[in-house]
Amino acid sequence: MKTENQKAWFFVLPVLLLVAFNALLPIMTVVNYSMQETFGNNLFFWEGLGWFEKILRSERFHAALGRQFLFTGLILIIEIPLGIAIALSMPRKGFWVPVCLILMALPMLIPWNVVGAMWNIFTLPDIGLLGYFVNHVLGINYDMTQDPFAAWVTIITMDVWHWTSLVVLLSYAGLVSIPDAYYQAAKIDGASNWSVFRFIQIPKMKNVLTIAILLRFMDSFNIYTEPFVLTGGGPGNSTTLLSIDLVKIALGQFDLGPAAAMSLIYFAITLLVSWLFYTLMTKDDLN
Amino acid sequence: MQKRSIVPILYILFLLLPIYWLVAMSFKTTNEILSGFSLFPQTFTLDAYKTIFTDPTWYWGYINSIIYVSLNMVISIAVALPAAYAFSRYRFLGDKTLFFWLLTNRMAPAAVFALPFFQLYSAVGIFDTHLAVALAHCLFNIPLAVWILEGFMSGVPKELDETAYADGYSFPKFFFTIFIPTIKAGVGVAAFFCFMFSWVELLLAKTLTAVAAKPIAATMTKTASSAGYELGLLAAAGTLTIIPGAIVIYFVRNYIAKGFAMGRV
Numbered sequence: 001m002k003t004e005n006q007k008a009w010f011f012v013l014p015v016l017l018l019v020a021f022n023a024l025l026p027i028m029t030v031v032n033y034s035m036q037e038t039f040g041n042n043l044f045f046w047e048g049l050g051w052f053e054k055i056l057r058s059e060r061f062h063a064a065l066g067r068q069f070l071f072t073g074l075i076l077i078i079e080i081p082l083g084i085a086i087a088l089s090m091p092r093k094g095f096w097v098p099v100c101l102i103l104m105a106l107p108m109l110i111p112w113n114v115v116g117a118m119w120n121i122f123t124l125p126d127i128g129l130l131g132y133f134v135n136h137v138l139g140i141n142y143d144m145t146q147d148p149f150a151a152w153v154t155i156i157t158m159d160v161w162h163w164t165s166l167v168v169l170l171s172y173a174g175l176v177s178i179p180d181a182y183y184q185a186a187k188i189d190g191a192s193n194w195s196v197f198r199f200i201q202i203p204k205m206k207n208v209l210t211i212a213i214l215l216r217f218m219d220s221f222n223i224y225t226e227p228f229v230l231t232g233g234g235p236g237n238s239t240t241l242l243s244i245d246l247v248k249i250a251l252g253q254f255d256l257g258p259a260a261a262m263s264l265i266y267f268a269i270t271l272l273v274s275w276l277f278y279t280l281m282t283k284d285d286l287n
Numbered sequence: 288m289q290k291r292s293i294v295p296i297l298y299i300l301f302l303l304l305p306i307y308w309l310v311a312m313s314f315k316t317t318n319e320i321l322s323g324f325s326l327f328p329q330t331f332t333l334d335a336y337k338t339i340f341t342d343p344t345w346y347w348g349y350i351n352s353i354i355y356v357s358l359n360m361v362i363s364i365a366v367a368l369p370a371a372y373a374f375s376r377y378r379f380l381g382d383k384t385l386f387f388w389l390l391t392n393r394m395a396p397a398a399v400f401a402l403p404f405f406q407l408y409s410a411v412g413i414f415d416t417h418l419a420v421a422l423a424h425c426l427f428n429i430p431l432a433v434w435i436l437e438g439f440m441s442g443v444p445k446e447l448d449e450t451a452y453a454d455g456y457s458f459p460k461f462f463f464t465i466f467i468p469t470i471k472a473g474v475g476v477a478a479f480f481c482f483m484f485s486w487v488e489l490l491l492a493k494t495l496t497a498v499a500a501k502p503i504a505a506t507m508t509k510t511a512s513s514a515g516y517e518l519g520l521l522a523a524a525g526t527l528t529i530i531p532g533a534i535v536i537y538f539v540r541n542y543i544a545k546g547f548a549m550g551r552v
Binding site for chain 2: 002005007009014019021022085086089090096098102103104108110111117121128130136161165169203224256259263266267271274278
């Protein structure tokens with residue numbers, strides 16, 4: 001049981017100061033910009049909530065947001081079940097466990113732009129391993145710089161390659177925490193594989209899976225570098241996800257007002273969905 | 288070998304293929320890369336690696352990255368340790384709100400912060416220093432470190448603290464000589480995650496540096512933009528960025544699964 005002690009604030013103070021410096025000041029800058037119009041030369045004009053209204057009604061924002069939800073949705077639908085399936089078939093003990101874990105964690109430690117560049121050379125139609133294989137061995141026309149569908153398949157495959165291991169490692173951590181006695185009891189009761197999965201493994205993995213879903217949601221919703229390096233948002237705008245569009249507006253066109261308003265809306269959406277996951281998670285902790 | 292081990296084997300093959308391609312390409316000559324498809328390097332060359340290890344603009348990229356990543360790791364762990372202890376042991380006014388607020392910083396898209404960070408750090412005069420990138424990465428690494436350490440600390444029974452105090456230990460002495468050694472796996476895992484997220488991030492690192500502290504990931508973009516001509520060099524630079532990560536994972540291999548679960552299993 002935790003004891004009540006207000007002096008604990010002193011322990012939290014360094015974290016609080018550092019994060020406040022890093023988070024509050026920049027956020028206030030963004031809020032400030034979001035309500036003003038600038039034509040350069042550091043001249044600003046009051047805009048009020050005008051930008052917010054404009055962004056919320058803009059077709060461009062709706063399209064980017066739609067693509068973002070499609071991307072994140074596909075990522076969760078593919079990576080979560082795939083990750084659980086791989087974790088279930090991994091060895092529990094012995095020499096191969098650390099080997100598997102190290103090899104699986106490897107993609108996550110590669111800088112994000114290297115991931116994009118790597119997939120770029122991997123999928124080049126005539127000289128990349130995957131591009132050559134699909135075009136010349138399977139005979140399917142595949143060029144992600146021309147075909148939006150191919151570009152989507154590529155960014156999804158890249159993310160599955162990059163992050164499924166996170167789900168695997170989390171589910172695996174949940175699985176190895178199940179005592180052998182549970183399985184023995186299930187065997188005595190003559191439980192089928194399905195009921196072992198449904199009534200023993202899933203409940204034990206529930207906590208770690210919530211973390212997995214939360215992390216995968218946050219990171220795939222904020223993804224920028226990998227798809228930017230891989231497709232640059234193209235062909236056309238077909239893979240322009242929310243943060244790619246945001247950086248285009250903020251740094252490409254230097255439209256600070258709309259970009260700031262868009263940032264805040266973007267952040268609010270991420271926050272809202274994450275908060276839903278977080279409440280689910282802490283509700284489980286209580287039970 | 289069991290039949291079901293086919294699944295992890297296939298998965299690992301899928302993970303290794305793009306990495307193999309990157310490594311293979313780094314040993315090819317530019318001519319060979321552009322002239323057509325070859326599964327293995329036909330004329331094996333180390334030219335790309337020679338360029339990287341002899342050109343200061345290249346190898347300083349690696350040194351810069353390693354400096355700010357280490358700096359970030361030290362800062363994040365140092366401030367996260369006491370905070371995580373407070374969250375795991377005490378109830379205090381606003382603790383739950385504060386914990387969630389910390390986590391929200393992990394959710395902010397880096398793209399949102401790029402421009403304000405640039406202005407803030409320019410204003411305090413640390414633009415283009417290793418400290419700037421290290422501090423910026425604290426935004427998402429401190430919350431993560433607090434979260435992980437709190438998980439590991441909550442697994443340590445409170446009786447440990449009480450016994451130590453009863454034995455006459457002062458708080459600092461208990462914390463440094465008993466408590467930290469007890470949760471050293473957690474500290475290792477937290478440090479690993481700080482390393483990981485600081486090492487892989489590019490957007491903020493690139494925005495906050497110009498010349499003096501330019502990270503390797505930003506140096507690489509100069510070959511990526513001149514597409515096609517220096518693919519071998521790009522591949523070699525990419526291959527070298529994988530090595531530090533591989534070394535770090537090796538050290539935490541026994542705790543990696545528990546670590547990814549933030550100590551919460």
